[in-house]
Amino acid sequence: MSATAEHQTYTGALKGEPNKSFEEIWAQPRGIRSLTSVSHRVVGKRFIVTGFIFFLIAGLLALGVRTQLIVPGNTFLDLQTYNQFFTMHGTLMMFLFAIPILEGFGVYFLPLMLGARDLIFPRLGAFGYFCYLFGGIIVLSSFLFDAAPESGWFMYTPLTTKEYTPGLSADFWLIGITFAEIASVTAAVELIAAILCARAPGMSLTKMPIFGWYILITAFMIAIGFPPLIIGSVLLESQRLLGLPFFDAAFGGDPLLWQHLFWIFGHPEVYIIFLPAAGFVSTMLPTFVGKPIFGYGFLVAAIVTMGFISFGLWAHHMYATGISPVSLSLFSAASTMVAIPTGIQIFCFIATLAQGRPRFTTPMLFVFGFLFIFVLGGLTGVMLASVPFNFQVHDTYFVVAHLHYVLIGGMVFPLFGAFYYWVPHFTGRMMSETLGKWVFWLMFIGFNTTFFLMHVTGLRGMPRRVATYPEDIGWDRLNMLSSIGSYILAAGIALFVIDFFRHLRSGEPAGRNPWGAGTMEWFYPTVAPGYNFRAIPPVRSREPLWDQPELNEDPAAVGGVLRAYPDHRRETVGCDPLSGEPLHIARLPHPTWVPLFTAFAIAVMFGSLLVSAYWVTAGAFVAMMAGFTAWAWEPSDSGVTRDAGLGYRLPVDKADRRSHTYIAVIGTLLILGALYFSLVFGVLYLWNTFPDFAARIARPDPLMAGGAIAAAVLMAVGAMAAKWLSMRDRFLTAALTGVVTAALGAATAGLLYLAIADIDRNATALGATAWAIVAYVGVLMFIAIWWALFNALRKLTGRTRPGQHVADFNFSPFAKGVALFAATTGALLLAAQGALP
Amino acid sequence: MNAELGEFGAQSALRAFGPNAEAALLLTVVMSVAGIVILAIVMGLVWLAVRRTGRPRSWWIWAGGIVWPLATILVLFVFSTITLRAIARTDDTAFVIEVTGHQYWWDVVYDPDGRAIRDANEIWVPVGEPVTFRLVTDDVIHSFWVPSLAGKMDMIPGRTNAFTMVASEPGRYRGQCAEFCGLSHPQMAFEVVAVPPDRFAAFLDELQGEARDAARPELLAGKQVFLEAGCAACHQIRGVAEGAMVGPDLTRVGGRAALGAGMWRMNKGNLAGWIADVGDMKPGAQMPNYNHLSGPDLRALAAYLESLT
Amino acid sequence: MTTRKNQAIALAAPITIWAVHFIALYGLISASCGPRMLMPIAVMQMTTFIVTVVALIGAGLPLIRVPVRHQGDDLATAIRVCALISVIAIIANALSFPFFSSCGG
Structure with a gap:
C-alpha cells in the first residue's frame, strides 16, 4: 500500500457542508425530505414499525383461522379464503415480520452498542428498507386483486405451477417475497460489515457485547440461507412465465428439488429468527441480574456452531417424502x-440468573416466559428429529404446536421483552409496568392454552392446513379451547398496542440509562442524538457503562476519537475486524433520494413483470441501473489522512483488506456464491436423480467451454492489473486495462452461451438448469463489466484523483469471484462432455 | 369390528392397531415422559437460580449444556434408528396395493402386477398379514396417512414410494391426505377396512366380478340415467360401462361406508346431493354439477348407485 | 496480529470442517443410493469412514493446541468448545452408517 502516500490537502470531491455545525450535519431531514434519511436510527425504527404492522395483520389472519376451526364443519371462511389466510399468515410472519423486525433491531442498536455513529452503509440500509416495504406491499396488495396466494407459505410444486394455480396469486408471492428478500440479504451484508469494521477503539471481538456475535452469525446465515430460496423462486417464476420445466416431473424435473431449495433456506430461517432474539435475552438478563453474562466463551461457541449445524437440518421437513433411510439418519x-x-x-x-437476585420487571417476565416456552419447544423439536415419530406427526397439529413454541417462545416473547426494555430509547418514555405484567400474563396463558393442546390434537390425527374437520373424531373440544386461547393471546397483544399509544403521551420520562444497563446504547440520556456519539470513546470492557466510570459523565464531553470534523462530513471510525484498533476514518453519506429512487425503480420492474408489461420492465431496469450508477458515482474520499484525536492519525477510506468496503465485497461474493451453488446443486441433483433425462441432452461444445475458462482467467488477471496500475496512480493505463477486462468478461459470457447453445432448454429440466447457470453467470458478468467500465469512465473523465483507489481495489476480488464462477461453469460443461453418455 | 371406534373409525396416532403405529407410539410415550422430566428439571434449575445467589462454575455449562443433552440425544438416537430400521423395511413378499392420489380422491388398485382390481376411496386389508402400499400421484403432492396403522408417506409426481405395514386387529381406520393439495384438501380422506384374511380373499373375488345387476325397475331407470347423463365418460362400473379412469371406480360405490373420499355417510340423500351439487360439497373437484337432472332421475340414479355393493 | 488471525481460524475451522464433512456424506449417500448408483454401498461406507477420520483429526486439532496467550480467557473457551461440538457433530453424522447395510434399510 505504499502508493497511499499522505495527500495532506483535501483532494477528494468536496461533499462536506462547511457552513454547518456538527449537530446540523447530523440533523434529520424533516417533512417530505425525511424520505431521504439514511440514518440507521430512522431506518431501524422504520423496519421495526413496519414489521410490527405486518405482525398485527398476520395475527388477525391467524384469528380468522382459529375462528374457522372453533367448531367442526364451520363455514365462517370458505375453503379458498381459509387457504389464503393460513398462507398469508405464514408468509407475513416469516418473511415480512420476523426477519425484518429483528434486522431492524440490529440496524438500530448495533452502532449504538459498538460505538459507531451510523451503520457503515447508510444508503444500503435505506435501500433495503424500501425494497422490503415495496415487496411487502406487492404481496399484501394481492388481497385487493382477489389473488392472494393460497398454496401455503412453502409453495410446493406442482401445486404452485401454472397448471394447478392459474392466475396471479403465486406470482404475487414469488415476486413480492423475492423482492423483500433482497432487503434481508442487503441488510445481512451491511450488518456483517458494520459489526466487523466499525467498532469503538479497543473493542476487540471478545470485548464485543454478545448481541454483536448473535447478529454477526445471523447475518452470515442470512447470506448463505436466503440464496437457495431466491434461486428456487426465480426458477419457479420462470417456469410459470416462460414454461421452463425445472420442477416438472414429465420433463425430468423434480418437485422435490423445490423442497430441497426451500428447506435449505427454511430450516436455517428458524435459527435466523431465534438467534437475534436470544441476543435480546442475553442483553437484558445481565441488566436485571446486575452481573455480566456468564460463560461468554461458551455462548460464542454455541452461536457459531448453531449457525453452521442448523443448515444440516433441512430434510427434517422431508422425512415423509421417501428419502432413503440412510440419508434420513x-x-x-x-x-x-x-x-x-x-x-x-x-x-x-x-x-447468569444464579449470580444475583433478578429484578422482576416486565422485560424479565418475558425472559422467563421465553425460557419455559422455548425449552418446551426445543424438546418437541428433538422428538421431531426422531424419524419414526416424525412419520406420524409430520404435517399435523403437533408440528404446528412445536413450531409456534419455538418461534413465539424463541422470538416473540424475547421481542416483546425487548420492546419494553428499549422503548425508552425510541420515545424517551417508559411503558407501564402494571399493564406490562397484564400483557405478559395474557400472552403467556393465551399462548399455552392455544398451542399446548395442539400437541394432543396432532397426535390424535388432525393434519395441518385443513379448513374443516368432521365431528366425533376427537378434535372438537381441543380446537375450541385452542381458539379461545388465541383470543386471550390476542387480547394481550392488543393491550400492548394500547399501552404503547398511551405511553407516547403520558409515559414517565425515562432519563438516562433507566434500567441501569451496562451496554453503550444507554450512553446518552434518552432520546440520544442522531449521531450517537459526539466523540467515540475507547472501550475496555463488555459492559462499558459499568466498568468505565468516565462514561457516566456528560456524554457530550467524554473524550474519544473524531471529536473534530475538519471536512464537515458525517464520519465514523473504521476498525480492524479482529482487534478493534482504529484503521481509518469511514466517510458516511448524507441524506439522499437515490435509495428510494432505485428501490422504486426495482418495484416498478417487478410490478410490471407481474402484469406482463415488459416495456415498462425494460424502462424500470434502465432507471435502476441509472440509480445504482448515481449511487456509486462520487469517488470515496480516500487519499487523505486526518488527525482523529487520542493520538490517532488515520487515513480516510483506506483501500485495505480490512476495510468495510472490501469486507462488503467479500460478503456479497458469499451471497453470490451461495446463489451459484444452489444452481450447481440443482444440476447435480437432477443429473443424479434422472439419468434417463440426462442422456437426452445435447452435449455442450467443449471448445467454447474451454475458451470460456481461458477468458475468465484472463479477465481476473485484467482486474488485478487494473488494480495494480491504479494503486500506483497510473490512471490512463488502468482505465484501458479496465476496458480490456470488460471485453474479456463479455467474451467469457459469450463463449459460455455458445457452449450450451445446442441444449434445448424446454425439453428437460436438467437442460433448463444448465441454461439457468449460464444465465446467472451472464448476469454477474454484466455487473462486472458495468463496474469495470464505470471505473474506467470515472478515470477517463478525470473524476478520480491521486490516492483514490477504493473502487479498483474492491473490483479486483469481485472480478476474481465472478471469474471463478464462470470458470467453474466452463469446467462443469467440460465434465458433462464425459459424464453424458 | 372394533366397537369403541366412532362412526368414522379411528384416526389417532394414540390408538395404534399395528406394529408400525405401535412402535411410533412407544417412541411417543417414552419421549414425552422424558421431555416432561427434562422440562421440569430445567425449570427447577431456573427457579433455584432465581432464589439463590451464588458463584456459577463453568462445569455447570459442561454438565448441563453439553454432557446432559448429548447423553439424552445418544439414547434417543439409537432407539430411534433401531425403530426406523425395523419399520423402514419393505417386504417383497407382501400383498401390494397401489394407491394413486388425485385432487381430491384416492384411486386404489389391488395386486397391480397381477389381478389389478380397481376400486376407490376405501381400502381393504387382511388382518395380520403384511401389505405394501405403493404410492403414486396423478397430479400434485399428496400424503397417505392412516395414523392408527402407520406413519405417513408422500405421493410425489415422477416417483413411486412404498412402505409395508400390518393391521393387527380388524376394524375401520380413517386416513386423510396430510400434504396440502389445494382447495378441498380437508375433504380428502379415506378408510382402511381390516378384515380377516379369508374375508379379504372373498372380498377381492367379489370385487373382481361385475357390478350387481339392477333388478328392480327403479334401479334400472337409475342405470339408464347413469349411461345417458354421461357419467360413464369418467366413471367405470364393471359390467355396465368400462374403461373410464378419470373419476373413482363406482363398481361397489354403495358398499363403501362413506361418500366423497371418506367425508359423508353413504346414503341416497347424500348421493343425490353430491351428484346435483358437487361443487358445493367439494369445491375444486373436477366433476361438474348435475343439477339439471330432474328430481325423479336424480333419485333413481342415487338409488342405483347405492345398490351397487 | 497473527495470533488473532490464528484464533479466528481456530474458532471457525472445526465447524467448517463439520460442514464439509456433512456435505461429503450427503454427496456420498446421494451417489450411492441415487438412481445412478455411482458406487456400491460398501465403497460408500468405507469412504465415509476415511472421510470421518480425516475430518475428526482436522476438527480436533484446536482441542489439543489452542492458539491463545493465556488459557483462562473466553476466547480459549470458545475455541475449545467449538472444536468439541464439531467433533461430536462429525461423529454423529457418521454414527448411523454402520446401522444400514443397504439404502432401503
Whole structure:
C-alpha cells in the first residue's frame, strides 16, 4: 500500500457542508425530505414499525383461522379464503415480520452498542428498507386483486405451477417475497460489515457485547440461507412465465428439488429468527441480574456452531417424502446435534440468573416466559428429529404446536421483552409496568392454552392446513379451547398496542440509562442524538457503562476519537475486524433520494413483470441501473489522512483488506456464491436423480467451454492489473486495462452461451438448469463489466484523483469471484462432455 | 369390528392397531415422559437460580449444556434408528396395493402386477398379514396417512414410494391426505377396512366380478340415467360401462361406508346431493354439477348407485 | 496480529470442517443410493469412514493446541468448545452408517 502516500490537502470531491455545525450535519431531514434519511436510527425504527404492522395483520389472519376451526364443519371462511389466510399468515410472519423486525433491531442498536455513529452503509440500509416495504406491499396488495396466494407459505410444486394455480396469486408471492428478500440479504451484508469494521477503539471481538456475535452469525446465515430460496423462486417464476420445466416431473424435473431449495433456506430461517432474539435475552438478563453474562466463551461457541449445524437440518421437513433411510439418519443426526448449542445457551442463561437476585420487571417476565416456552419447544423439536415419530406427526397439529413454541417462545416473547426494555430509547418514555405484567400474563396463558393442546390434537390425527374437520373424531373440544386461547393471546397483544399509544403521551420520562444497563446504547440520556456519539470513546470492557466510570459523565464531553470534523462530513471510525484498533476514518453519506429512487425503480420492474408489461420492465431496469450508477458515482474520499484525536492519525477510506468496503465485497461474493451453488446443486441433483433425462441432452461444445475458462482467467488477471496500475496512480493505463477486462468478461459470457447453445432448454429440466447457470453467470458478468467500465469512465473523465483507489481495489476480488464462477461453469460443461453418455 | 371406534373409525396416532403405529407410539410415550422430566428439571434449575445467589462454575455449562443433552440425544438416537430400521423395511413378499392420489380422491388398485382390481376411496386389508402400499400421484403432492396403522408417506409426481405395514386387529381406520393439495384438501380422506384374511380373499373375488345387476325397475331407470347423463365418460362400473379412469371406480360405490373420499355417510340423500351439487360439497373437484337432472332421475340414479355393493 | 488471525481460524475451522464433512456424506449417500448408483454401498461406507477420520483429526486439532496467550480467557473457551461440538457433530453424522447395510434399510 505504499502508493497511499499522505495527500495532506483535501483532494477528494468536496461533499462536506462547511457552513454547518456538527449537530446540523447530523440533523434529520424533516417533512417530505425525511424520505431521504439514511440514518440507521430512522431506518431501524422504520423496519421495526413496519414489521410490527405486518405482525398485527398476520395475527388477525391467524384469528380468522382459529375462528374457522372453533367448531367442526364451520363455514365462517370458505375453503379458498381459509387457504389464503393460513398462507398469508405464514408468509407475513416469516418473511415480512420476523426477519425484518429483528434486522431492524440490529440496524438500530448495533452502532449504538459498538460505538459507531451510523451503520457503515447508510444508503444500503435505506435501500433495503424500501425494497422490503415495496415487496411487502406487492404481496399484501394481492388481497385487493382477489389473488392472494393460497398454496401455503412453502409453495410446493406442482401445486404452485401454472397448471394447478392459474392466475396471479403465486406470482404475487414469488415476486413480492423475492423482492423483500433482497432487503434481508442487503441488510445481512451491511450488518456483517458494520459489526466487523466499525467498532469503538479497543473493542476487540471478545470485548464485543454478545448481541454483536448473535447478529454477526445471523447475518452470515442470512447470506448463505436466503440464496437457495431466491434461486428456487426465480426458477419457479420462470417456469410459470416462460414454461421452463425445472420442477416438472414429465420433463425430468423434480418437485422435490423445490423442497430441497426451500428447506435449505427454511430450516436455517428458524435459527435466523431465534438467534437475534436470544441476543435480546442475553442483553437484558445481565441488566436485571446486575452481573455480566456468564460463560461468554461458551455462548460464542454455541452461536457459531448453531449457525453452521442448523443448515444440516433441512430434510427434517422431508422425512415423509421417501428419502432413503440412510440419508434420513444423517439429517436426523444434525437435527439432534443442535440440542447441544441450545443447551449451552440455556445453561448460560441459568448460570447468569444464579449470580444475583433478578429484578422482576416486565422485560424479565418475558425472559422467563421465553425460557419455559422455548425449552418446551426445543424438546418437541428433538422428538421431531426422531424419524419414526416424525412419520406420524409430520404435517399435523403437533408440528404446528412445536413450531409456534419455538418461534413465539424463541422470538416473540424475547421481542416483546425487548420492546419494553428499549422503548425508552425510541420515545424517551417508559411503558407501564402494571399493564406490562397484564400483557405478559395474557400472552403467556393465551399462548399455552392455544398451542399446548395442539400437541394432543396432532397426535390424535388432525393434519395441518385443513379448513374443516368432521365431528366425533376427537378434535372438537381441543380446537375450541385452542381458539379461545388465541383470543386471550390476542387480547394481550392488543393491550400492548394500547399501552404503547398511551405511553407516547403520558409515559414517565425515562432519563438516562433507566434500567441501569451496562451496554453503550444507554450512553446518552434518552432520546440520544442522531449521531450517537459526539466523540467515540475507547472501550475496555463488555459492559462499558459499568466498568468505565468516565462514561457516566456528560456524554457530550467524554473524550474519544473524531471529536473534530475538519471536512464537515458525517464520519465514523473504521476498525480492524479482529482487534478493534482504529484503521481509518469511514466517510458516511448524507441524506439522499437515490435509495428510494432505485428501490422504486426495482418495484416498478417487478410490478410490471407481474402484469406482463415488459416495456415498462425494460424502462424500470434502465432507471435502476441509472440509480445504482448515481449511487456509486462520487469517488470515496480516500487519499487523505486526518488527525482523529487520542493520538490517532488515520487515513480516510483506506483501500485495505480490512476495510468495510472490501469486507462488503467479500460478503456479497458469499451471497453470490451461495446463489451459484444452489444452481450447481440443482444440476447435480437432477443429473443424479434422472439419468434417463440426462442422456437426452445435447452435449455442450467443449471448445467454447474451454475458451470460456481461458477468458475468465484472463479477465481476473485484467482486474488485478487494473488494480495494480491504479494503486500506483497510473490512471490512463488502468482505465484501458479496465476496458480490456470488460471485453474479456463479455467474451467469457459469450463463449459460455455458445457452449450450451445446442441444449434445448424446454425439453428437460436438467437442460433448463444448465441454461439457468449460464444465465446467472451472464448476469454477474454484466455487473462486472458495468463496474469495470464505470471505473474506467470515472478515470477517463478525470473524476478520480491521486490516492483514490477504493473502487479498483474492491473490483479486483469481485472480478476474481465472478471469474471463478464462470470458470467453474466452463469446467462443469467440460465434465458433462464425459459424464453424458 | 372394533366397537369403541366412532362412526368414522379411528384416526389417532394414540390408538395404534399395528406394529408400525405401535412402535411410533412407544417412541411417543417414552419421549414425552422424558421431555416432561427434562422440562421440569430445567425449570427447577431456573427457579433455584432465581432464589439463590451464588458463584456459577463453568462445569455447570459442561454438565448441563453439553454432557446432559448429548447423553439424552445418544439414547434417543439409537432407539430411534433401531425403530426406523425395523419399520423402514419393505417386504417383497407382501400383498401390494397401489394407491394413486388425485385432487381430491384416492384411486386404489389391488395386486397391480397381477389381478389389478380397481376400486376407490376405501381400502381393504387382511388382518395380520403384511401389505405394501405403493404410492403414486396423478397430479400434485399428496400424503397417505392412516395414523392408527402407520406413519405417513408422500405421493410425489415422477416417483413411486412404498412402505409395508400390518393391521393387527380388524376394524375401520380413517386416513386423510396430510400434504396440502389445494382447495378441498380437508375433504380428502379415506378408510382402511381390516378384515380377516379369508374375508379379504372373498372380498377381492367379489370385487373382481361385475357390478350387481339392477333388478328392480327403479334401479334400472337409475342405470339408464347413469349411461345417458354421461357419467360413464369418467366413471367405470364393471359390467355396465368400462374403461373410464378419470373419476373413482363406482363398481361397489354403495358398499363403501362413506361418500366423497371418506367425508359423508353413504346414503341416497347424500348421493343425490353430491351428484346435483358437487361443487358445493367439494369445491375444486373436477366433476361438474348435475343439477339439471330432474328430481325423479336424480333419485333413481342415487338409488342405483347405492345398490351397487 | 497473527495470533488473532490464528484464533479466528481456530474458532471457525472445526465447524467448517463439520460442514464439509456433512456435505461429503450427503454427496456420498446421494451417489450411492441415487438412481445412478455411482458406487456400491460398501465403497460408500468405507469412504465415509476415511472421510470421518480425516475430518475428526482436522476438527480436533484446536482441542489439543489452542492458539491463545493465556488459557483462562473466553476466547480459549470458545475455541475449545467449538472444536468439541464439531467433533461430536462429525461423529454423529457418521454414527448411523454402520446401522444400514443397504439404502432401503
